[in-house]
Amino acid sequence: xxxxxxxxxxxxxxxxxxxxxxxxxxxxxxxxxxxxxxxxxxxxxxxxxxxxxxxxxxxxxxxxxxxxxxxxxxxxxxxxxxxxxxxxxxxxxxxxxxxxxxxxxxxxxxxxxxxxxxxxxxxxxxxxxxxxxxxxxxxxxxxxxxxxxxxxxxxxxxxxxxxxxxxxxxxxxxxxxxxxxxxxxxxxxxxxxxxxxxxxxxxxxxxxxxxxxxxxxxxxxxxxxxxxxxxxxxxxxxxxxxxxxxxxxx
Numbered sequence: 001x002x003x004x005x006x007x008x009x010x011x012x013x014x015x016x017x018x019x020x021x022x023x024x025x026x027x028x029x030x031x032x033x034x035x036x037x038x039x040x041x042x043x044x045x046x047x048x049x050x051x052x053x054x055x056x057x058x059x060x061x062x063x064x065x066x067x068x069x070x071x072x073x074x075x076x077x078x079x080x081x082x083x084x085x086x087x088x089x090x091x092x093x094x095x096x097x098x099x100x101x102x103x104x105x106x107x108x109x110x111x112x113x114x115x116x117x118x119x120x121x122x123x124x125x126x127x128x129x130x131x132x133x134x135x136x137x138x139x140x141x142x143x144x145x146x147x148x149x150x151x152x153x154x155x156x157x158x159x160x161x162x163x164x165x166x167x168x169x170x171x172x173x174x175x176x177x178x179x180x181x182x183x184x185x186x187x188x189x190x191x192x193x194x195x196x197x198x199x200x201x202x203x204x205x206x207x208x209x210x211x212x213x214x215x216x217x218x219x220x221x222x223x224x225x226x227x228x229x230x231x232x233x234x235x236x237x238x239x240x241x242x243x244x245x246x247x248x249x250x
Contacts, residue, residue, distance in 0.1 A: 007050075009067055013156040014050045017074040018042050018147065024082025025143060026089040027131070030114040045144070049151060073160050080165040081150055085143065087172040088243055092130045092233070095180040096123030102191045103222035104215055122226070129230060133237050142241055175243055183236070187225045194221055 019042055022028040028038065100122045110121040113128075154160070194217060202210045 009070070010156055011046065011050045013070055013074045015042065015046045016071045017078040017150070017156070018045055018049070020075045020078030021082045021147060024079060025085045027135075027140060027143065032114055045147070049147070070157060073158070074156065076160045076162075076165070077150060077154055080169060081146060083169050084172040085146065087169070087176045088240055089127075091176050091179045091183065091240075092236070093119075093123045093127045094176065095183040096120070096126040098180065098184045099187050099222055099226070102188065103218050105219075105222075122222075126226075126230075126233070130233050130236065133234050134240070137237050139237065139241075179239075179243075183229075183232075187222070187229065190221055190225055191218065194218065 022038065022042055028041070097120055100120045103122070105120060105122060109118045110124060111117075112119045112124055194214075198210050198214055198217070201208060
C-alpha cells in the first residue's frame with residue numbers, strides 16, 4: 001500500500017475508536033450537545049491523535065478484510081473504555097435510586113435533561129450535582145486522558161486483549177455496586193432505625209396508623225439525609241478519578 005493510504009487507514013482507525021467511545025461515554029454522548037459540535041470535537045481529536053498516537057501497521061499490502069478487522073478492533077477498544085466510564089458514572093445514580101426506594105418515591109419520574117429518558121427525580125438531582133462538580137474539577141480532561149493513555153497501552157493496529165478488557169469491565173461493575181452501597185449505607189442505616197422506632201410505637205400504641213405516619217417521616221428523613229450527604233459528593237469526584245486510573249486496562 002502507498003503511504004497515503006496507510007495514513008488514511010490510521011485516521012479511520014483513530015476515528016472509529018473515538019466515535020465509539022463518545023457514543024457510549026457520559027457527557028460527550030448527551031443529547032443536549034448538538035451533533036455538529038460532537039462531530040467537530042471528534043474530528044479535531046482524531047486529527048490530533050492520528051498525528052501523535054503510535055500506529056502498528058505494516059507498510060505492505062492490507063486487504064479489505066484486514067482493514068475491516070482493524071476497524072473492528074478499534075471499535076472494541078472504544079466500547080470497552082466507554083463501558084467502564086459509564087459504569088463509574090452510574091454510581092451516584094444507582095445510590096440515588098436506592099434512597100428513593102426507601103423514601104417511597106418509586107412511582108415518581110421526571111425527564112432526564114441529558115439523555116431525554118424518564119427517570120427518578122432524586123437520582124437525577126444527585127447526578128446533576130456530581131456532574132457539575134466533576135466538570136468544575138476539569139473532569140472532561142480526565143476522559144481525554146483516558147483516550148490518550150489507551151493509545152499508549154493499545155496502539156492502533158494492536159490485536160485486542162479481550163480477557164484484559166473483559167476483566168476491566170467486570171471490575172468496573174463490581175466497583176460500581178460496592179461504591180453505590182457504600183454511599184447509600186448511612187441512609188439505609190437511618191431508614192432501618194426509623195423502621196425500628198415505628199415498630200416500637202406500633203407495639204406501644206396499637207391504634208396508631210403507622211402506614212399513614214411512616215410515609216411523611218420516610219420522605220422527611222430522606223431529604224434531611226440528602227442534605228447531609230451532598231457535601232460528600234465532592235469527595236467522590238476525587239475517588240472517581242482514582243478508580244478510573246485503577247480500573248481502566250491501560
